[in-house]
Amino acid sequence: MSSGLEVKNLQKHFGGIVVANNICLDLKPGDRKALIGPNGAGKTTFANLLTGTLMPESGSIRLDGADILSLKESKRVRAGVAKTFQITTLFKAMSVRENIRLPILERERKSLNWLSSSASFPEVENEIEQLLTQFNLETFADLRVQDLAYGQQRLVEMALTLALKPRILILDEPSAGVPTSDAHIIIEAIERLPQDLAVLIIEHDMKLVFRVAARIVVLVNGAILLEGSPEEIAGNQQVRDLYLGASHAH
Amino acid sequence: MSTDAAKTLAVTPPRKRFRTRLLLDLVLIGIGSATFFLFPENLGFVTRVLIMIIFVLSLDLVIGYAGIATLGHAALFGSGAYAAGLFAVYISADPLIGLAIGIIAGAVIAFLSGLILLRAGGLTLLMLSIAIAQILQEIANKERPLTGGSDGLLGIDMDPIFGIFAFDFFGRTGFWYVFVILVMVFFLLKLVVASPFGLAARGIHESPARMRAIGTPVYWRLVGIYTLAGAIAGIAGALSAQVTELVSLEALGFTLSAEALIMLILGGTGRLYGAIFGTVIFMSVHHWAASIDPFNWLFVIGGLVLVVVYFVPEGLLGLPAKLRQWLRAGR
Numbered sequence: 001m002s003s004g005l006e007v008k009n010l011q012k013h014f015g016g017i018v019v020a021n022n023i024c025l026d027l028k029p030g031d032r033k034a035l036i037g038p039n040g041a042g043k044t045t046f047a048n049l050l051t052g053t054l055m056p057e058s059g060s061i062r063l064d065g066a067d068i069l070s071l072k073e074s075k076r077v078r079a080g081v082a083k084t085f086q087i088t089t090l091f092k093a094m095s096v097r098e099n100i101r102l103p104i105l106e107r108e109r110k111s112l113n114w115l116s117s118s119a120s121f122p123e124v125e126n127e128i129e130q131l132l133t134q135f136n137l138e139t140f141a142d143l144r145v146q147d148l149a150y151g152q153q154r155l156v157e158m159a160l161t162l163a164l165k166p167r168i169l170i171l172d173e174p175s176a177g178v179p180t181s182d183a184h185i186i187i188e189a190i191e192r193l194p195q196d197l198a199v200l201i202i203e204h205d206m207k208l209v210f211r212v213a214a215r216i217v218v219l220v221n222g223a224i225l226l227e228g229s230p231e232e233i234a235g236n237q238q239v240r241d242l243y244l245g246a247s248h249a250h
Numbered sequence: 251m252s253t254d255a256a257k258t259l260a261v262t263p264p265r266k267r268f269r270t271r272l273l274l275d276l277v278l279i280g281i282g283s284a285t286f287f288l289f290p291e292n293l294g295f296v297t298r299v300l301i302m303i304i305f306v307l308s309l310d311l312v313i314g315y316a317g318i319a320t321l322g323h324a325a326l327f328g329s330g331a332y333a334a335g336l337f338a339v340y341i342s343a344d345p346l347i348g349l350a351i352g353i354i355a356g357a358v359i360a361f362l363s364g365l366i367l368l369r370a371g372g373l374t375l376l377m378l379s380i381a382i383a384q385i386l387q388e389i390a391n392k393e394r395p396l397t398g399g400s401d402g403l404l405g406i407d408m409d410p411i412f413g414i415f416a417f418d419f420f421g422r423t424g425f426w427y428v429f430v431i432l433v434m435v436f437f438l439l440k441l442v443v444a445s446p447f448g449l450a451a452r453g454i455h456e457s458p459a460r461m462r463a464i465g466t467p468v469y470w471r472l473v474g475i476y477t478l479a480g481a482i483a484g485i486a487g488a489l490s491a492q493v494t495e496l497v498s499l500e501a502l503g504f505t506l507s508a509e510a511l512i513m514l515i516l517g518g519t520g521r522l523y524g525a526i527f528g529t530v531i532f533m534s535v536h537h538w539a540a541s542i543d544p545f546n547w548l549f550v551i552g553g554l555v556l557v558v559v560y561f562v563p564e565g566l567l568g569l570p571a572k573l574r575q576w577l578r579a580g581r
Contacts, residue, residue, distance in 0.1 A: 051463065053462075053463075072467075073462045073463065074462055074465045074466055074467045074468070075465075077462075077463065077464060077465035078465045082463070082464075083463065085459075085460070085463070089457055089459055089460045089463070090457070090460065091452070091453050091456045091457060091460065092456065093452075093456060094452065094453075094456070098449065101449065102449055102450065102453050102461075102464060103464040103465070105446040105449065105450070106450070106464050106465050106466055107464075107465065110446050111446040111447060111449070111450045111466070111471075112446070112447060112474075113445055113446045113447060114441070114442045114445040114446070114447035114448065114478075115441055115442075115445060116445055116446070117444050117445065118444060118445055118446045118448070118449040160464070161463075161464075164464060164465065
C-alpha cells in the first residue's frame with residue numbers, strides 16, 4: 001500500500017470549461033511541492049477537489065491507499081487532508097486562542113461536549129500554547145483576529161489548519177495580500193512545518209516557491225504541463241514563456 | 251503591533267469575565283426576586299415576562315449564537331404549550347411531568363423541522379421557518395375537537411407542584427415556579443455557550459466554510475443546536491400553558507415569533523443578557539404604552555426599534571460601549 005496522497009485522472013468541468021483535465025499528482029510524507037500556473041489555470045479548483053469542497057466528475061483520490069473520493073469535506077479533514085484558504089477565512093470576532101482551540105476540540109471530538117468550559121482541557125490548552133509559540137503569536141493570543149494585521153492573520157490561518165494535525169496540508173496562496181517586506185515571515189513559518197507533513201503550496205510568489213518547494217508542478221488550463229525540480233522548471237522555455245519570465249532562467 | 255497595543259486590544263481574560271458576570275447574575279437574581287414583592291398586584295404580567303425571557307433566550311441560541319435566521323420560532327413554543335396543555339387535560343396534571351412533555355415536544359418538532367429548514371439558508375430559511383409555524387398553527391386550528399381550535403385549549407387545571415405548592419389566583423406559585431425554571435435555564439445556557447458546543451455554534455455563525463474545513467459536520471451541528479433551542483422554547487410554551495391554564499392559536503403565531511425577534515434585537519444578540527434586557531424593556535413599554543393608548547402603542551415600540559437599529563445596532567447592551575465611544579469622539 002502506498003503512503004501519502006495519490007491523485008489519478010481527475011476531471012472536472014464548469015459548464016463548457018475544463019477546470020481539471022486528467023490531473024495526476026502524488027504527495028508523499030515530507031514532500032514540499034508547489035503548484036503554479038497563471039490566473040484561471042485551475043489551481044484553487046484542484047485544491048477544492050482534493051479537500052472535497054468540489055466533487056470531480058471522474059478520477060480517483062487515495063490517501064494511504066484508501067479511496068477518499070466519496071468522503072465529504074468534513075470527513076476528508078478527519079482523514080488528514082486540510083487546507084488554508086486563498087482569502088483568509090477565520091473567526092474574526094474570536095481571539096487567536098479561540099481560533100486555534102476550535103479545530104483542536106473538533107479533532108479530539110470534544111466539540112459535542114456542552115457541559116464543560118471550552119478552555120477546561122489542559123492538553124488542548126498546552127497544544128494551543130505550542131502552536132502560538134511555533135507561529136510567534138504568543139503576544140497576540142488574546143486579541144480578536146479582526147484586530148490583527150493581515151500577515152498575522154495568515155499565520156493564524158496556518159496555525160489553525162496545523163492544529164488539525166493533517167497529513168496532507170494544502171496552502172492556497174499563503175503569502176497573498178501580505179506585504180513583500182513581511183513575506184519572509186510566511187516563508188519561515190512554512191520552513192518550520194513538521195518534516196513528515198506533505199505540503200502542497202499553491203502560490204504566485206516565485207521567490208517563496210523556489211525557496212520552499214523541492215518539486216514544482218505547472219498547471220495550465222486545468223492540465224499539468226510539467227513537473228520537475230525548481231531548476232528544471234526555471235530552465236524550461238515553455239514555462240518561462242507562459243508564466244515565469246526570463247528572470248528565473250539563470 | 252506593539253506589545254502594549256496588544257494588551258490594550260486584548261479581550262477580557264475568561265476568569266475576570268467569569269467573576270464580573272457572576273456578580274451581574276446575582277444582581278439579576280436579586281432584582282428578579284424583588285419583583286415578587288414590588289409588584290404583588292401584577293404577578294401575572296411579571297410571570298409572562300419571565301416566560302418570554304426563556305423563549306427569547308432560546309431564540310438567542312438560534313440566531314445570536316448559531317446564526318440561524320428564523321421567523322417561525324413560535325412553532326417550538328406552541329408545540330411545547332399544546333403538548334403540555336393536552337397532557338394536563340387528557341393524561342396527568344402534574345406540572346413537572348407536563349414540563350418534561352413540553353421539552354420533548356419542542357425538541358422533537360425542532361429536530362424534525364430542523365432537518366428540512368437547515369438545508370436552506372438566508373431568505374429561503376426565513377420563509378420556510380414561517381411556513382412550518384403556519385402549518386402547525388393550521389393543524390391546531392383544524393383539530394378543534396382536540397385543541398379547541400380558535401377558542402383555544404381550555405380545561406387545564408394543574409396539580410400542586412410536588413403535591414405541595416398549589417397554583418393560586420394571585421399567581422404567587424406560578425411566579426416562583428417560572429422564576430426557578432428561568433434561573434436554571436439561564437445557567438444551563440451559560441454553560442452551553444461557554445462549552446466546546448457553544449464555541450462551535452459561534453464558529454458556524456462566523457464562517458460555515460471554515461468550520462467545514464476543520465472537519466465539522468455543519469448541518470448536523472446546526473440540527474443539534476436547533477433541537478436544544480426547541481427544548482428550551484418548549485419549556486417556555488409548557489410554562490405558559492400551565493401558568494395561564496390556556497393555550498391559544500397565538501402560541502404558534504407569526505406575531506409571537508416577530509415580537510420575540512424584536513425583543514432580542516432590542517437587547518442585543520449573542521450575549522444571553524440581551525435576551526433578558528430586551529424582553530423586559532419590550533414588555534414593560536408594551537404594558538405601559540398599551541395602557542395609555544391601546545390602539546397606537548406599536549408606535550412607541552416601532553420608534554424604539556428604529557432608534558436602537560440606527561444608533562446602537564449591537565442592542566441596548568451595547569449602549570455603554572457606544573456612549574464611551576461617542577464621549578471619546580466628542581473630546
